[in-house]
Amino acid sequence: MIDTHCHLTDPRLGAQLDEVLSRALKAGVRRMISVSTSIGDAVDCIAVCAGRDQLRCSVGIHPNYVGEEDLAALPQLRGLQANPAVVAIGEIGLDYHYGRELRDRQFEFFQMQLQIAADFNRPVIIHCREAVEDALAVLKQFPTVPCVFHCFTGTATEARRILDAGFLLGFTGPITYKKSDELREAVRVTPIDRLLVETDAPYLSPEPMRKQKVNEPALVAHIAAAVADLKKVSLEEVDRITTETASRFFRWP
Ligand SMILES: [Zn+2]
Secondary structure, eight states: OEEEEEOTTSHHHHTTHHHHHHHHHHTTOOEEEEEOSSHHHHHHHHHHHTTOTTEEEEEOOOGGGTTTSOGGGHHHHHHHTTSTTEEEEEEEEEESSSOGGGHHHHHHHHHHHHHHHHHHTOOEEEEEESOHHHHHHHHTTOTTOOEEETTOOSOHHHHHHHHHTTOEEEEOGGGGSTTOHHHHHHHHHSOGGGEEEOOOBTSOOOTTSTTOSSOOGGGHHHHHHHHHHHHTSOHHHHHHHHHHHHHHHTTOO
16 A cells, blocks of 8 residues: 655654554555655655655645745756655645635646646646635646645545546545535545545544554555445455555656
């Protein structure tokens, strides 16, 4: 199994990284992608991957961090593409829940980073909150860039819109939460070979481990189990298919 989205540089995980990685391995999570949210974090993510073949990383500036970053830093993001640990650009996107006042700046960073993805032929991890239509409109300008809408928490209608545009959906802990019936409907309408499982650790611990305050990659199996339940297939089948999809998408055989 692959945890396609976690933040191993977060101090809550970074401080106990060896234990986190060994618990992941014990749970059958053989590979993980550590996702960055700023340029500094991208450098840290690359460092975390060094000497650990089960790790790869994604580099990019999260829409909630565009206020603290300089557009002039983007060439540095290009420079990082040469590092063999880097498999994707992200997480990048639009967030109108937080930071709506920085909308124009979010657009600028989003477009410029998509251009890097297009130039380097990289898949992209999209962070999109309350902005599906605008994100899809921007992505239309970059038809060659494969994307996953990570931590999808929208409706079945929004899921269909994203799938119809050719993108993948990433599902996290919220699909296991009691109140998430609408979100589970989105999982049901998503073909099993068009989705990825991810923890977004240290955030969003899945049930029945929700009381564990710091989520970690080992718990991605609970998300896969919820997908298996909704799709009425075995956990092994979800593991096999999502691992294949992730390997192909991130070009990590
Ligand atoms: Zn994330």
